[in-house]
Amino acid sequence: MSRLRSGTNRSTLFCAAAVLLFAGAVLASAARPVRERLPSTVPRVDADRVWLDEELLGRWRDHGWWPPVVITALAVGAVLFLCWAAAQFRSGRLRELPLGQPGVTLSARALASAMAERARGVDGVARAHVRLLGRPRRLRARITLVLDPDGSPEAVLRELARGTIAEARAAAAPRALEADVHLTTRRHRARRIH
Structure with missing residues (x-):
């Protein structure tokens, strides 16, 4: 495996791990047992927080452009991930x-x-x-x-x-x-x- 490919893989995995760790920490801070044990200086999410209220959803439903954009972005992301995964599973063996x-x-x-x-x-x-x-x-x-x-x-x-x-x-x-x-x-x- 080349150094560039190895460095790219490590950077990708590090970024994905950082995002997942941050998201997990934010969601865990909403749970009462975790919230009670956190120091007072640590920001936390309220347990009764509403992530998407009906008014916000209604405003988004009025705009017809965002569902195709979201679906296209997710599809492109999935295709890029599959290409990256296929490149990882290639054995690198020379024929x-x-x-x-x-x-x-x-x-x-x-x-x-x-x-x-x-x-x-x-x-x-x-x-x-x-x-x-x-x-x-x-x-x-x-x-x-x-x-x-x-x-x-x-x-x-x-x-x-x-x-x-x-x-x-x-x-x-x-x-x-x-x-x-x-x-x-x-x-x-x-x-x-x-």
Whole structure:
């Protein structure tokens, strides 16, 4: 996920949380048990407050322009929210990588499989899984390695950077390729003595 998208998501969630928290606090201040416990300096809503009286509703009913405006605004808001939600649920997984000529592409799955195969060949690596994310111009490889119990993480990372990642960057050039490596260790199985 890009920094701009992540920052936009956080800002949106923060604004929505602030609005909901403020609305909840205002509505809670109308309840008698909450109102009695609030300090005298805190503004509160009267319990018998009428939010929309009949006179105000009558005035609004005289104007025929506001129902279509409200419905249109709500519909636009719902469509924008659905677009934003669809963008969040997109996995970000890269399907194809366009090569120099039109119509010539490299399957991202094939590149990820080749990277995983090369990573499994590194001394000390028991299992490897690679997933390519991002956009065709800026790639990110998520590499998960399971090391043998006696494998050295430093040696594995050095060999991975010199071999697998360097070859993938050469294959993806001139695009940038970032690599996130997650290391875990395979545990020894306990031996039973009979």
